[in-house]
Amino acid sequence: MKPDYFQVQRGLQPFVSHIMVVDVRLDGPAYSRLAPFPPTPQHCLNFYPADATRSRQGPQAFRDLPACTIVGPQTTKVDLAMGPRHRFVSVAFHPGGLFRLLRLPLHELLDTPLDAADVLGPELREVSEKLQAATQPLAMKNTVEAYLLRKMSLIAASPFECAIRLLSGGNAAHTIDEIAALACLSNRQFERKAHEVLGYSPKFFARVARFSRAYRLKVNHPHARWTAISHQCGYYDQMHLIRDFKQFTATTPKLLALEIQDSPLKIQDDLRL
Incomplete structure (x- = not known):
């Protein structure tokens, strides 16, 4: 199974890496096999328009994820269990992109998946209903992209957003001091901004x-x-x-x-x- 990846329209590209669509039927008993999902530096807005996906963290019990789930900063592995029909549409944000959409301090979302409709309003439920009715990956991508174009601030990326992307690849080509300078911020300002926009410190984000x-x-x-x-x-x-x-x-x-x-x-x- 290979996902379908879609590049977004030019206005969204500084803030959204891509939209991914998965549509697969899984063999075996429903929710019987687990998929590990360790922390990543990428924040997402995930839609599950078919069978619910279940999630647990550590020894907790499994629970159904909302039909549209905000996945912000993550520091621990979660286990995912999927139903026979796994349809999944994921908006993958560049660093800072989710903050642009939510305008909430992301440290408040640490290891806490949220029902996007509770945060962004009932229009998300309309998007989910359209995804349930869609039959083609491109139509699903277009539905989500249209919503993002209506809701996101598309003013130019800030120096901070441009600089922090240098850390997301997981290499050590730049020091934190160098990236703070590229962001036109002092180290202390850079640290405070990272907690707000990323959910944790620049050093932890790099880890x-x-x-x-x-x-x-x-x-x-x-x-x-x-x-x-x-x-x-x-x-x-x-x-x-x-x-x-x-x-x-x-x-x-x-x-x-x-x-x-x-x-x-x-x-x-x-x-x-």
């Missing part, structure tokens, strides 16, 4: 991005050795990588690799940052 890159390398190259992945992603050594894995997934890289093998869908294999 999440680096971890996410390492995780996705393993998903796409299951036979790659963790030592090679750690070096490729800028970790000091393999123990440094293991510490991040334990913090962000509450398990070890080896055990998480086994979860990936048993997953019905490799949800983050084509994540585009």
